Amino acid sequence: MKIIVIGATGTIGSAVARALEPRHDVVLGLRRGPVRVDLDDPESLDALFAATGPVDAVVCCAVSGGLSPLDTPSDEEYWRGMRGKLVGQVNLVRRALPHVRDSGSITITSGRFAEPVPGSSLGHLVNAGLEAFVRSAAIETPRGVRLNAVSPGWVRETLLALGMDPSGGTPVADVARAYLAAVEGGAHGETLPCPESRDISSWVT
Numbered sequence: 001m002k003i004i005v006i007g008a009t010g011t012i013g014s015a016v017a018r019a020l021e022p023r024h025d026v027v028l029g030l031r032r033g034p035v036r037v038d039l040d041d042p043e044s045l046d047a048l049f050a051a052t053g054p055v056d057a058v059v060c061c062a063v064s065g066g067l068s069p070l071d072t073p074s075d076e077e078y079w080r081g082m083r084g085k086l087v088g089q090v091n092l093v094r095r096a097l098p099h100v101r102d103s104g105s106i107t108i109t110s111g112r113f114a115e116p117v118p119g120s121s122l123g124h125l126v127n128a129g130l131e132a133f134v135r136s137a138a139i140e141t142p143r144g145v146r147l148n149a150v151s152p153g154w155v156r157e158t159l160l161a162l163g164m165d166p167s168g169g170t171p172v173a174d175v176a177r178a179y180l181a182a183v184e185g186g187a188h189g190e191t192l193p194c195p196e197s198r199d200i201s202s203w204v205t
Contacts, residue, residue, distance in 0.1 A: 007062025015176040039088030067119030103144040138189025146188040
């Protein structure tokens with residue numbers, strides 16, 4: 001299959017690309033590179049699909065998030081995550097649909113916190129919104145195109161890079177398996193958690 005992986009230089013995105021490459025033709029969509037794309041720029045999404053032509057799958061790992069205190073003085077600072085992670089991925093799905101071949105797939109990224117912590121309200125809002133979007137938009141996708149989200153928690157390699165205790169993180173290779181299951185399996189309209197919270201072997205056909 002011909003698969004676009006957006007955000008393939010990040011910790012998760014690079015692992016997803018490596019997992020897909022042995023069996024698929026992977027096109028790397030990057031902010032800077034031969035195939036450019038920026039989720040904050042809808043026109044770049046149109047340019048991406050004009051450049052690649054029809055594809056079998058689109059996987060988006062190019063999302064970032066942080067803690068945003070509820071009383072942050074600037075509305076712009078608080079809502080930046082809404083624009084990039086939520087609105088950007090919704091725009092991606094809408095623009096990708098005409099270019100994904102019959103029975104192809106689109107996979108986006110939500111996320112999860114183990115529990116609410118100070119500053120996590122926007123992250124909870126964005127992730128819940130993405131998962132609700134996937135669940136409801138799935139009934140509208142044409143030609144058998146499947147739509148799913150993957151919901152990573154803390155990634156072991158990210159915790160190590162931050163100098164934090166990695167014991168609560170999932171190895172990125174295991175996180176990548178959830179994306180692989182979304183692409184190669186039969187799930188539709190689902191949010192796929194990472195392997196520590198569910199056995200994903202049944203997702204892959």
